[in-house]
Amino acid sequence: MRTARLRTVHPVLWAGWAALAAGAVLCVIGWYGISGERFAERQLPYLASCTVPGAALIIASAVLLTHGRNALAAARVEELYGLLVAAESADADESGQAVTEPVAVSGELLMVPGGTLWHRADCPLVAGKTDALPVDSRVLARGELDPCPICEPAASDDRSSEAGG
Structure with missing residues (x-):
């Protein structure tokens, strides 16, 4: 062709x-x-x-x-x-219709120490990483990390770190 x-x-x-x-x-x-x-x-x-x-x-x-x-x-x-x-x-x-499933749907947000992105817990980029830590809301507020372009988390999704402090 x-x-x-x-x-x-x-x-x-x-x-x-x-x-x-x-x-x-x-x-x-x-x-x-x-x-x-x-x-x-x-x-x-x-x-x-x-x-x-x-x-x-x-x-x-x-x-x-x-x-x-x-x-x-x-x-x-x-x-x-x-x-x-x-x-x-x-x-x-x-x-009959196009089916698009989201890559990750978890509400818990994680970050990898030394990384520049924050992810949903079930994001393929952090899945299985033992050194991934929950994201602190202060880190998000300061804008030190950017959202992952793959799982596209929103700052409002962070239920665990808001509840945990």
Whole structure:
């Protein structure tokens, strides 16, 4: 399954490879011309007409190849995203509705010493960690910790630390 964007990337890659080949040929011709001349004033024409343009083509080819590969990778990601969305809509069609379950629902909040986030107790990032501690409401009030982006706890969920002090 190829998209139109995948087809438009290839000319950029081909142009990059062609510029690289032309630059390498020009550099070799310039080197060969310079190596055959004894005096510097006779070497300058080869340097100006072959070596410098050859080096410029090599640099241009590096830019084209990098851009082409980035565009190709972006096109592949878009294609995979389209497949994922199509698969999700097919699953939703089979069941009649899309079911999204929350990652964590616990009201108890935990933190890991030295960490920068606070989590629900059943968050996969702290599940099974023996060094996880209950979050103190003073730590939350000072804003020292950020909420976990995975379990998305709210400060009002902390029932255990409010009751425990």
